[in-house]
Amino acid sequence: MPSSAINATSGYRPAVRERPRPPNPILAEAEQQWIFSEDELQQTPSIMDGMAPEEEKTLRRKGANFILQVGMMLKLPQTTLSTAAVFFNRFLMRRSLVAKNGYKPLHHYQVAATSLFLATKVEENCRKMKELVVACVRVALKDPNKLVDDQTKDFWRWRDTILYNEDVLLETICFDLSVEAPYKSMYDMLKYLGAEHNKRLRDASWAFLSDSCLTQLCLLFTSRTIAAASLYTGAKMCDVAFPDEDGKPWWEIQHVRLKDIRRACNLMADIYENVPAKDGSESIYVGLRTPEDEDPRFAKTRLRTSQTPLSPTASSVGMERGASDQSLKRRREDSIEKSTANGTSARENVISTQANVRDEKSRNGDTSKASKDEREVRNAKRAKMERNGVAENETKPPPPPPPPSANGTTKLEDEVSEEGEVEE
Structure with a gap:
């Protein structure tokens, strides 16, 4: 039965690329309560209690770095670490790290460990409590080879702190556990644009998302915007342009505003440009900054329908x-x-x-047989002479002497001149 008949009878329909749907309004509204402006980030509870803004940013960065180090020691996926970083930053938007009125504040390492413990449950990547506590102790003491026994004071202190602060963390974030990691959104965008096999573009976008976990980007933009910003940055660095669809650029198809994308990229550029390369050279992210109000028609990552592709597109x-x-x-x-x-x-x-x-083998059959017999006889004689101790060259007769000349002398080779005459 031909394949066309099978497809017709089975109701087969070829796969059609479906356009991205707009975000769920309920989930979008729930996420908007955790989106703040830059001015609001300067009025966190810790800053209002007297902590310097730079010190507060430093503690946030140290807590996020603590999450990443413990997660790598426990071999947790990047999505779990991203969720833990979101919980950590949201907690610090409603709780202070400054002691006041006899209130003993939490240490940023304790909040980070509790956020990671909760994220392993939410993302269903659970680890044993003992493994988590041991990893936290080793990272906090900066000794990755430290032997941590379950009977030591450090072990029980960290264990009790994590279990007690789990309820505090849940109450602070209002039990809002619906966190969408930007990694999945970024990969869905790559698949829709046909660029999921571009390893260089994929790695550059993934690195942008991993670096954003150490910042407050999750408090300024939605996860979808951060995913689009990572793709925008990767495409700009890899010189990749995505074609328009029905006259619309790729970011409008993904329901993201270009102004937000550029703003997120500029915030990350502030961090990248301040960190020099290991060899002291200029950072590779210097050209990442883009004016937010620049004409979207001239965006480097956009390939309009009427344009000739000067750079390799994702589908090329x-x-x-x-x-x-x-x-x-x-x-x-x-x-x-x-x-x-x-x-x-x-x-x-x-x-x-x-x-x-x-035919040639049949004609040369007798000759080859005779030559074979002669070789066998010769080898037998040589073996017999070697057994008797007689060398092969001794059995040969000596060469005859040269004939005498007319005057009775013998002509020697060394007496012959260059002209061939005998010297007297």
Whole structure:
């Protein structure tokens, strides 16, 4: 039964690329309560209690770094670490780290450990409590090889702190555990644009998201905007442009504003530019900054329909691969056709060659047999002489002396001159 008939009878429908849907309004509204402005980030409870803004940013960065180090020691996926960083930053927007009125504040390492413990449950990547406590003790003491026994004071102090602060963390964030990691949104965008196999673009976007976990970007933008900003940054660094669809750029198809994308990239550029490279050279992220009000028609990552692609697009890689495969297949088919057309003559040449070889072997059969017998006799004589201790060269007769000349003298080779005359 042909495949077309099977598809017609089974109701088969070819896969169609579905446009991204707008965010769920209920989830979007719930996420908006955790989105703040830059001015509001300067009025956190810790800052209002007298802590310097730079010190508060430093404690946030140290807590997020603590989460990443413990997560790597426990081999947790990046999505779990991102969720823990979101819980940590949201907690500090409603609780202070400054002691006041006899209130003993939490340490930022304790809040980070509790956030990671809660994130492992939310993302269903649970670890044993003992493993988590041991990793926290080793990272806090900066000793990755420290032996931590479950009977020591450090172990029980960290264990009780994490279990007690879990309820405090849940009450502070109002039991809002619906966190969408930007990694999945970024990969969905890559798949929709046909660029999921571009390893350089994928790695650059992933690195942007991993670095954003150490910042307050999750408090300024939604996860979808952060994912689009990572893709925008990766495409800009890799010189990749995405074509328009129905006259709309790719960010509008993903329901994200270009102004928010550029603003997020500029905030990350502030951090990248202040961190020099390891060899002291200029940072590779210097060209990341883009004016927020720049004309979107001239965006570097956008390939309009009327434009000629000056840089490789996301789909050009797959098209080139398909074209090369087709040309290779065509060359293979041509070679098969040529070999089929010349098959008769080639087969006849092979048959005639084999017949000539057989005739030559039959003619030289007696000669080869005789030569084989002579070799056997010669080898037997040589072995017999070696057993008797007589060398092969001694059995040969000495060469005859040269004939005498007319005057009775013998001509020697060393007495012959260059002209061939005998010297007197």
